[in-house]
Structure formats: C-alpha cells, structure tokens
Amino acid sequence: MTEAFGKGHHLHLIDGSAFIFRAYHALPPLTRKSDGLPIGAVAGFCNMLWKYIQGGKPSDQPTHLAVIFDHSSKTFRNDIYPLYKANRPPAPEDLRPQFPLTREATRAHNIACIETEGYEADDIIAALSCKARDAGGRVTIVSSDKDLMQLVGGGVGMLDPIKNKDIGPDEVREKFGVGPDRVVDVQALAGDSVDNVPGAPGIGIKTAAQLIDEYGDLETLLERAVEIKQPKRRQTLIDNADLIRISKQLVQLDCDTPLDFTLESLELRDPDPEALLDFLTRMEFRTLTQRVADRFGAEAPVIVEAATVATASAKVELPPIDRSLYTIIRDETVLAEWLAEITQKGIVAIDTETTGLDEMQADLVGVSLCTGPGRAAYIPLGHVGEGAAGDLFGGPTLAEGQMPLERALALLKPVLADEAVLKIGQNIKYDCKILARLGLKMGPIEDTMLMSYALNAGEHNHGMDELSETYLGHKCVPIKDLIGSGKSQIGFAQVPVERAGEYAAEDAEVTWRLWHHFRPLLSREHVATAYEVLERPMVPVLAEMEMAGIRIDADHLRRMSSAFAQKMAALEEEIHGLAGGPFNVGSPKQLGEILFERMGLSGGKQGKTGAFSTSADVLEDLAAEGHDLPARVLDWRGISKLKSTYTDALPTHVNADTGRVHTSYSITGAQTGRLASTDPNLQNIPVRTDEGRRIREAFVAGPGMKIISLDYSQIELRILAHVASIPALKQAFRDGIDIHAMTASQMFGVPVDGMDPMIRRRAKAINFGVIYGISGFGLARNLRIPRAEAQAFIDTYFERFPEIRAYMDRTVAEAKQDGFVRTLFGRRIKTPGINQSGPAAGGARRAAINAPIQGAAADIIRRAMIRMPDAIRDLPAKMLLQVHDELVFEVEEGAVDDLIRIARDVMENAAEPAIKLDVPLIVDAGVGANWAEAH
Structure with missing residues (x-):
C-alpha cells in the first residue's frame, strides 16, 4: 500500500516547458535519419531528464517526482484579460512536432506527466506545492521562472537547473526587492511586457518594491495612493487602480487548480528498461540508448542505419568511442610507426598531459595522438613509479616502460614543425607553450575550442567535456576519477600509465571527432572567415606574449602594501569612532548590525540568516545620503581589495625561472571577443585612482628598455x-x-x-x-x-x-x-x-x-595584434600585454620612436581592408620606465 505523502517526503516538480526550450536553444538542429523528423529538442530533453534523475545529492533526492507542462496557450487568464500573452510569438515550426514527443519521453522514463486544460503549468506547480507543503513535506521546483518565486518559503524551494543554484527567500528578495509573500504585489505594479501584463505605466520592479515596502501590500497602497507626494506617480496609481488589480489576478498563481490525482501517485518509480529503450530506439538516440542499457545491464537494441539526408557537407556517422582500442607507446619503433602514419595522413589531434595548469611551470608527463576513430595512442614520459623511494638526489623514480624524454622529443620535433601536417588541439595554446619550453615548435594548428567559440559564442562554454557531451553525445572520463580530490588528490604523474593512457588518448580522439564535426559547420554557418582571421591566428600571438611576461618591482609593491595597511588602520580607527566603538570592519554581519540596528539607518534588508546586506550598492546609497560611516567603509574595502588582489598577490606570481609575471589570456573568455586575463588578472587594475596608478608603477621595463603604451581613443x-x-x-x-x-x-x-x-x-x-x-x-x-x-x-x-x-x-x-x-x-x-x-x-x-x-x-585590436609580430620583428621590442583597447610593449630605448610609429600605423589601420570605417581610428601613445608613466 502506498504510504501517504507527508513529513519526510520530498516532491520535485520539473518545469517541462523550461526543459524543452532550453534543450531546443542549446543544441544544433537534429533530425531523425529515417524520416527527417526534427528531434533536437527531444534529444536534449531526454538527456536533461536522464541526467537529473540519475544525479543529485542523496539528501536532495526526490521521493516523488512529476514533470509539468502547459496544455495550450489559452487559459482562464484570457477570460480575465483577453490581451494576456497576446505578444508571445508562436513556437518555431521545427519545435511544434516535438512537444508531444517530450510528453511521450516523460512517460517512457516512468515519470508522472501532468497538464491541465485551461491552466498554466505554473498553476499546477502552485497547487501541488501548496498541497505538499500543507501535508508536511518538502518541495523543490526545478525552474528559474520568476513567476514561480512567489511560492518559495515554508518548505518550498527552487532549483535553477541551468546554473545548478538554489533559489530561496534571499534570492527572491535580491531579484524583486521584497520577500516571496509580496512578489505578486510587485509584479502587479511593474507588469510584464512579455506576457502583456499591463501593470502601472512607468513603474518598474525597484519602484514597485519600494512602494510595497512602504505601504505593506498592494491594496493598502492603492487605497492610500492620494498620500503619495510625487504627482505623476500618485496620478498613475489612481488612474490605473483597476488595471493594477487585474494585473494581480494575472500574476497570482492558483493554488486551487483542480487536480485529478493524488500526491501519492507521484511516488518516484524506476524506469521500465524495456519501455524506455523502445522509445529511445525509435528516436534513434544511439548514445543515450547505450547509456540506459548499460545502467540496467541490458543489451542495447540495434538501431538500423538509415541513409543520411544529403547536405552540402553530409555528416559521417562514426562508431562509438572504444577506449580498449588505444595504444601505449613505450619504445622508439612504435613511435616511429605512428609518426610515419601521421606524416602520410597529414593530420593529427594532439594533447599534452602535465603536472599542473601553469604552462610556465608545469612539467610534461605525456603526449597523446589521434589519427582517426579508435586510432589513438599515449606516450608516457614522466610517470612516477608507485611507492618509489626516489633517486639519490631526492627526486621521484620514473615508472618503468617509458621512453627517455629527450629521445621522444627528438622524434616528435620534425613532425610537429612540419608545415604539411595539421595539428589539431583543444585549447592548443596550452600545448604550444608546454612544448615551446622544451624547444618544440608546433604548426600549423587548429583549435576545436575556438571553432566552437566562432560558431556558438554566447550560447555555452567551450570546454572539451561539455562539447563532447553536447555534440558527440559522449561523456569523457572525469579527471577526478584518476587523481581524486581534496587532501587525497594526486598529481597526473602518479596516475598508473595504463589508466592515464585511456584518459589521455580519449582526449585526443574526442578532439579529432570535434574537429570533424565543427570544420564543415564553419562554412555552412558563415563564420569560417571570422575563425580564420580573428580566432586561430591569435594562438601563437598570445603564446608569445604570455611567455615574454612583464617585470615587476616587488619592493615597490611591498612598500605599497605597508602603506595600504597603515591607511586601512587609520580608516578603521575613524570607522570605529563613527560607529561608537570597535568592531570587525571586514565582517558584513557586524557592520549591518551597526548601520541598521545601532544607528537606525534606512534601507536595511535582511537575508535568510537574519544578517543585513552591506553590499557595495547598499553602502553607496547610504553614502550618497550623506552618511560618513558607509563612505569610510567603502574606502576601507577599496584599499583592502587593492592590497589583497595586487600588492600582496602580484609578487607571488613572479616566475622563479624568468623573474617575470606571466598572465594567461583566454580567447573565449567573453562572448564579444574581448580577451580575459587570469593568473594574475592584469586587465582590472584601476587606472582612474591614485592607488591604481601607483600599482601600475610596479610594472617596469628591463635595463636599457622602456615601456610603451598604445591605446585606442574612444574606439x-x-x-x-x-x-x-x-x-x-x-x-x-x-x-x-x-x-x-x-x-x-x-x-x-x-x-x-x-x-x-x-x-x-x-x-x-x-x-x-x-x-x-x-x-x-x-x-x-x-x-x-x-x-x-x-x-x-x-x-x-x-x-x-x-x-x-x-x-x-x-x-x-x-x-x-x-x-x-x-x-x-x-x-x-x-x-x-x-x-x-x-x-x-x-x-x-x-x-x-x-x-x-x-x-x-x-576584433579591431585582435587584427592589430595578429599583424604586430611581423611588423615589429626587426625591432628590439616585444608585445607584453593587452588591456581591452590598449597594447603594452617593452622596447630598447633607442627604438622607441620606431616602435611607436610602426605599432600606431598597424593599430590605426587594423580595420582595413575588410572594413573602411566612416571615422578615423586614433591611437594615443605614451613612454615611460614603468606602465603608469607610459599610460
């Protein structure tokens, strides 16, 4: 007999429509090979659903589960306000036939599939949440829909499935400025242009929240609207009171939505393997079919191959990845055979395994190669023997069965430099730098990460694991499976060779497959030129810049740290005086209590822990009102951040071998094409403050050299x-x-x-x-x-x-x-x-x-950077840094004028010949012994 739903039970309610649209927009178009039926959204939906029910922490696992869908576009709200959702565009043509398939997919997973005519999915979720809460159970709503946030609290929470982030009362308050119990009032006032909820003209979320906070609730506000001092706002509320009340009916979710089933009927059930595999097979989802079959220890049904619909670049169906086919290359003879094959084919995917993530310090552990599906190998070069006591000099003893590093590099060197052999990598800049430190130059190169970026900037991340799952339907071996995590984590060099070989060779094969997937798409999607001109050529340019590094004056930074510490101490003393006693200035909790309890300042907002928010926005608003204490705290925080982020941290980034700081630039760090600097980040050093400029003084030229800064003016x-x-x-x-x-x-x-x-x-x-x-x-x-x-x-x-x-x-x-x-x-x-x-x-x-x-x-500064190495090749100069619209160089004193003339010409003409701008590009130049003087 099914146990009654109550205390100890946990109901998960998945917003099915959100899953569908996320799947539709996240994946490229996909059709069933046998008949051309669009199935991309169904494939993504099934993968998300399977991943969800298989994952999660034990404490958060559901005991009851349902997927909720919208039944149709017309609901009871259209009877209240006929124009409700009138602006919503129709669903895309290729998505419409997939809606019923997602319902079928839900039932195939043996999960309750719920929709009710005349009601929205949100109303069903509301009714179920209220019933489950009243019965004493917990509820997790799997959605990021703002309209559902009015339900949060009292045992009901939300989970954003995309960000994997919990949404509780604090997050609701951060979004709406009020708690969940007043979200409806704020939404009624602010309206919603997308759903065509009218609201009060000219009143947005923040103003609405302020009004509700002041008057308590919507009805009280409307009844006392005549008391509002601002004439325009007062008249707006008076004139639109009826429309605002209608808006509240539109945004209020209906907890009394009729349900023709019980909570007990939603009890979590294991899928029926036969039914689920039958559905997946009919959809021709090979990878997921195999994954489900493996999970249940069943034999995967055979999916009959169908002729692929002919396209300009027909996709070739490849066999699944099989790690058992990989080779460990332990001697020169086998390596020579592989290199001969690579030379004959003219293409190879390559990946390096190292002792760390810092390309300027990590040691090479091994190299993996791939020339085709199932044709991948790993060359172990630096693995340490298990339990080895070490050599006479205290270093670890290498594991047996590895080639001498020097000999392997000698054999690899001519092939890696061969202009007739294309080298493919995933984030290949890393591999280029690792090999360059060992005297190996690699080219020509292509990068699957940059191909993905050219095709899909702004849509998803471009890491290999995500690309593999998204485009190949293959889940790579997680690195933590090899090295562990936390205190028990080991280095890759300590991983046994056989296990390391499977992992590393798989990376190379996945890279090879991604290249074959992305390459034809570049032309089809009309981004081949952007990739070839703006992305791929950046790799060697940035690798050279990063390896050059820049000198810093560590003594200058230490003096600044000391001065900052003194200034912070003085500010603390002043802050304590303003507060009426000592407290920990770095404690948001203590600061909030002083500001909003002891001093009674307005604007205090408490989170779920009861602590007041003391964010920069809150303190800036208080400072603008003339309060000295928050202003001084902002000063203290600013100095503290400069001290911890720059003056204390930068000296720790000095490379012991080069004596310089080597930042790393991410080409895919921003969707607009801007580069992102990390480890350390040298792009966010303040330039408009005295302290920021003093930090730039620490970036200095070498003996007999000058720092040159060239910066686009108002580009x-x-x-x-x-x-x-x-x-x-x-x-x-x-x-x-x-x-x-x-x-x-x-x-x-x-x-x-x-x-x-x-x-x-x-x-x-x-x-x-x-x-x-x-x-x-x-x-x-x-x-x-x-x-x-x-x-x-x-x-x-x-x-x-x-x-x-x-x-x-x-x-x-x-x-x-x-x-x-x-x-x-x-x-x-x-x-x-x-x-x-x-x-x-x-x-x-x-x-x-x-x-x-x-x-x-x-794009313009990228074009300039790509042309710059050739332009300044004959000068005693190096390009060191890029900071958004600025390039920083180090040049011998006698060549300063030549560098400025040549580099400025490159930068000011970087748009041409592709684009002839209607306005001139102007570049300002500066020279100095340090970066501050030059800028």
Whole structure:
C-alpha cells in the first residue's frame, strides 16, 4: 500500500516547458535519419531528464517526482484579460512536432506527466506545492521562472537547473526587492511586457518594491495612493487602480487548480528498461540508448542505419568511442610507426598531459595522438613509479616502460614543425607553450575550442567535456576519477600509465571527432572567415606574449602594501569612532548590525540568516545620503581589495625561472571577443585612482628598455558612429572635436567654449552609457542625480541622435529573428535569452545592442595584434600585454620612436581592408620606465 505523502517526503516538480526550450536553444538542429523528423529538442530533453534523475545529492533526492507542462496557450487568464500573452510569438515550426514527443519521453522514463486544460503549468506547480507543503513535506521546483518565486518559503524551494543554484527567500528578495509573500504585489505594479501584463505605466520592479515596502501590500497602497507626494506617480496609481488589480489576478498563481490525482501517485518509480529503450530506439538516440542499457545491464537494441539526408557537407556517422582500442607507446619503433602514419595522413589531434595548469611551470608527463576513430595512442614520459623511494638526489623514480624524454622529443620535433601536417588541439595554446619550453615548435594548428567559440559564442562554454557531451553525445572520463580530490588528490604523474593512457588518448580522439564535426559547420554557418582571421591566428600571438611576461618591482609593491595597511588602520580607527566603538570592519554581519540596528539607518534588508546586506550598492546609497560611516567603509574595502588582489598577490606570481609575471589570456573568455586575463588578472587594475596608478608603477621595463603604451581613443564611440551612421558624431570625429563637449552642446544648447565641466561629464556618462543600454536608474546612480533628471537626459539624447535608437531597434529585431548578432568583421555572437520574458530579456536586449560595438572593437585590436609580430620583428621590442583597447610593449630605448610609429600605423589601420570605417581610428601613445608613466 502506498504510504501517504507527508513529513519526510520530498516532491520535485520539473518545469517541462523550461526543459524543452532550453534543450531546443542549446543544441544544433537534429533530425531523425529515417524520416527527417526534427528531434533536437527531444534529444536534449531526454538527456536533461536522464541526467537529473540519475544525479543529485542523496539528501536532495526526490521521493516523488512529476514533470509539468502547459496544455495550450489559452487559459482562464484570457477570460480575465483577453490581451494576456497576446505578444508571445508562436513556437518555431521545427519545435511544434516535438512537444508531444517530450510528453511521450516523460512517460517512457516512468515519470508522472501532468497538464491541465485551461491552466498554466505554473498553476499546477502552485497547487501541488501548496498541497505538499500543507501535508508536511518538502518541495523543490526545478525552474528559474520568476513567476514561480512567489511560492518559495515554508518548505518550498527552487532549483535553477541551468546554473545548478538554489533559489530561496534571499534570492527572491535580491531579484524583486521584497520577500516571496509580496512578489505578486510587485509584479502587479511593474507588469510584464512579455506576457502583456499591463501593470502601472512607468513603474518598474525597484519602484514597485519600494512602494510595497512602504505601504505593506498592494491594496493598502492603492487605497492610500492620494498620500503619495510625487504627482505623476500618485496620478498613475489612481488612474490605473483597476488595471493594477487585474494585473494581480494575472500574476497570482492558483493554488486551487483542480487536480485529478493524488500526491501519492507521484511516488518516484524506476524506469521500465524495456519501455524506455523502445522509445529511445525509435528516436534513434544511439548514445543515450547505450547509456540506459548499460545502467540496467541490458543489451542495447540495434538501431538500423538509415541513409543520411544529403547536405552540402553530409555528416559521417562514426562508431562509438572504444577506449580498449588505444595504444601505449613505450619504445622508439612504435613511435616511429605512428609518426610515419601521421606524416602520410597529414593530420593529427594532439594533447599534452602535465603536472599542473601553469604552462610556465608545469612539467610534461605525456603526449597523446589521434589519427582517426579508435586510432589513438599515449606516450608516457614522466610517470612516477608507485611507492618509489626516489633517486639519490631526492627526486621521484620514473615508472618503468617509458621512453627517455629527450629521445621522444627528438622524434616528435620534425613532425610537429612540419608545415604539411595539421595539428589539431583543444585549447592548443596550452600545448604550444608546454612544448615551446622544451624547444618544440608546433604548426600549423587548429583549435576545436575556438571553432566552437566562432560558431556558438554566447550560447555555452567551450570546454572539451561539455562539447563532447553536447555534440558527440559522449561523456569523457572525469579527471577526478584518476587523481581524486581534496587532501587525497594526486598529481597526473602518479596516475598508473595504463589508466592515464585511456584518459589521455580519449582526449585526443574526442578532439579529432570535434574537429570533424565543427570544420564543415564553419562554412555552412558563415563564420569560417571570422575563425580564420580573428580566432586561430591569435594562438601563437598570445603564446608569445604570455611567455615574454612583464617585470615587476616587488619592493615597490611591498612598500605599497605597508602603506595600504597603515591607511586601512587609520580608516578603521575613524570607522570605529563613527560607529561608537570597535568592531570587525571586514565582517558584513557586524557592520549591518551597526548601520541598521545601532544607528537606525534606512534601507536595511535582511537575508535568510537574519544578517543585513552591506553590499557595495547598499553602502553607496547610504553614502550618497550623506552618511560618513558607509563612505569610510567603502574606502576601507577599496584599499583592502587593492592590497589583497595586487600588492600582496602580484609578487607571488613572479616566475622563479624568468623573474617575470606571466598572465594567461583566454580567447573565449567573453562572448564579444574581448580577451580575459587570469593568473594574475592584469586587465582590472584601476587606472582612474591614485592607488591604481601607483600599482601600475610596479610594472617596469628591463635595463636599457622602456615601456610603451598604445591605446585606442574612444574606439567604441567611433564604431557606434559608423554602425548607427550618425552624421554629427562622424563629422566630430573627423574634425577631431571633443566628442563629449560636442554632445553636451548638441543636447543642452550650450557653447563648447567655456563649457561647465559638470555638463560635459554628464554628456560623457551618457555617451559611454548608451553603448551598454544604460537606464535612467543606472545613469542616476552614476551621476548622483534624481532618476527623473537622468531619464530626461537619456530622452534628450535619443531625440538629438535618433539614429542610435534606430540602430538599437534594428539590432534587437535581428537578434530576435536570427538568435545572434554579427560584428562588422563577421563574428557571430549568440543571444539565447533575447526572446525570453522578464528581466532576463532586458539584459539580453542590452547585450545584443552592445555586442556588435564591443565585438567590433575587440576584433579591431585582435587584427592589430595578429599583424604586430611581423611588423615589429626587426625591432628590439616585444608585445607584453593587452588591456581591452590598449597594447603594452617593452622596447630598447633607442627604438622607441620606431616602435611607436610602426605599432600606431598597424593599430590605426587594423580595420582595413575588410572594413573602411566612416571615422578615423586614433591611437594615443605614451613612454615611460614603468606602465603608469607610459599610460
């Protein structure tokens, strides 16, 4: 007899529609080979569902489970407000036939599949959550839908399945500014343009939250609206009271949704292997079919091969990866045979295994090679024998059955340098640097990570494991299975050779397969030029820069650390005086108690632990109100961060062999093409503060050398003037006019000569802010002015430059239609959230507007960097750093003028011949003994 649902039970409710759309947008189009039926969303849905029910922590495992779907677009809410969801576009044509298949997939997994005519999935989730909570059980709603956040609390939580992040009352408050019990009131006021919930015109989430906080609830607010001091807001609430009440009915989830089943019927059940395998076989999901069969110890059904529909580049079906086919190369004869095969085929996938992640310090442990499916091998070179006591010099003893490192490198060297052999890697920059330190040059090269980036920037990460599962349907051996984790973790050199060989050779084969998958897509998706011109050539350029490194003055940093410590101590003393007694300034909890309990300041928001938030935004708002204590704490935090991040940390990054700091640049670190600097990050050192400039003083030139900085002047505004075709801005840039003063003059009708610096500052803030889609609220915060005044500035800006609004609208429309935007140079940047609803859509819209501009700027400096090594090859100079729009060089003193002349010419003409910009690119140059002097 089924046990009654109650205490100790845990109900998981999966938002089926969210899973479907995530699967549809995350995977490339896929059709069933036998008949061409679209099945990409079904494949992704099944993989997500299988992964979900197989994973998770024991404490979070469900005892009861259901997947909830929307039945149809028309619900009882359309009777309340006929225009509800009237703006929603229809589902894509190739997705519609997949909806019933996802229901069938759910039932095939032996999971309850629920939908109710006339009600949305959210209402069913609400009703089930309320019933389960009232019965004493726990509920986890598997979704990130903001509308479901009103249910959080009292045993009901949410899990964002994409970010794998729990959503509790604190996260709800962070999003809406109120607790879950008042989310409906805030949504009713703010409305929702995507769902066509009207709300109160001109009132957004933050204002709505402030009003609800002040008046307690929506009905009280509407009854006391006449008391509101702001005339426009008061009249809006009075005039739209009925519409606001209707909006509340639209956003309020119905916990009384009729259910024709019991909670007990949702008890978690194991899948019926036969039924599940039958469904997966009919869908022709080979990899998942095998995975499920393995899980149940069953024999996977044979999926009959069907003729692949002919395309411009028909995909070749490959056999599954079989690690038992791999070879361990232990002697010269076998290695020579492999190298002969590689030379004959002219292509090889290669991967290195090392003792660490720092390419400037890690030692080589082994090399893996792949020439085709199942044809992969591993060359062990640095594995340590188990239990070895070490040699006479205290070093570990190598395991038996490995070639001498020097001999293996000698055999590999000519093949790796052979221009007739293409070397394929995944993040091959790492391998290039490891081998370069051993005297081996590798080229020509291709990188599957960069191919994925060219095809799918903005859609997902580009690590090999994720690419393998997404595009090959193959799960790689996790590295932790070999080396463990935590205190028991070992180095790769300690992994037994046979196990290491399977892992490493698999990496090479997966890379080989990814290359064959991505290569034809580059041309088909019209990104081959972007990959060949902007991505692949960056690898050797960055490898050379990173290996060059930059000198730092460690003594200077130590002196700064000491000065920072003294300044922090002085600030602490001042803060204690303002607080009325000593406390730990670094403790957010203690600070919150002092600000909001002892001092009684307004704006305190408590999280689920009861602690007050003391984030930078909170302290900045308090400081803007004239409170000294939060202002001094912000100063203290700023100095503390500089001390810990830079003056204390940078000396620890000095390489013992080179005496320099070697940052690492990620080519795929940002979807717009901007590079990301890590270990250490040298791109975020403040330049507008005295302390930041002093930190840059620590980056110094070598003896007889100078540091040169070349920086594009206002490049993103210049690109905006070009892409939006703004006559006034283009002419100003051509004439060399102060663009911010010109903008202020155009907007506010004041002469350029003798302009008030404050007016120019406001124009500058708008000029740069508009590129990032700044709101009236954001500009108000930046300029410390009322929001209405800031919004008026933005409105005036768009009235004066209507071409910018036209560009924004055009770009968003294209992003919604295509799912991506392109830069001037053909870089494609996906915009996966552009058609979603809620605040996420606003962020996606701003990203879509900014991406072509920031992306084009990134493309231009990449083009300059790629051309730079050849341009300065005959000079005693090296390119050391890239910091967004700036390049930093080290050059002998006698060649400073030549370097500036040549490098500036390369940078100012980097867009050509691909693009002829309507405005000139200008590069500012500086020279100094250190970076601060040069910038």
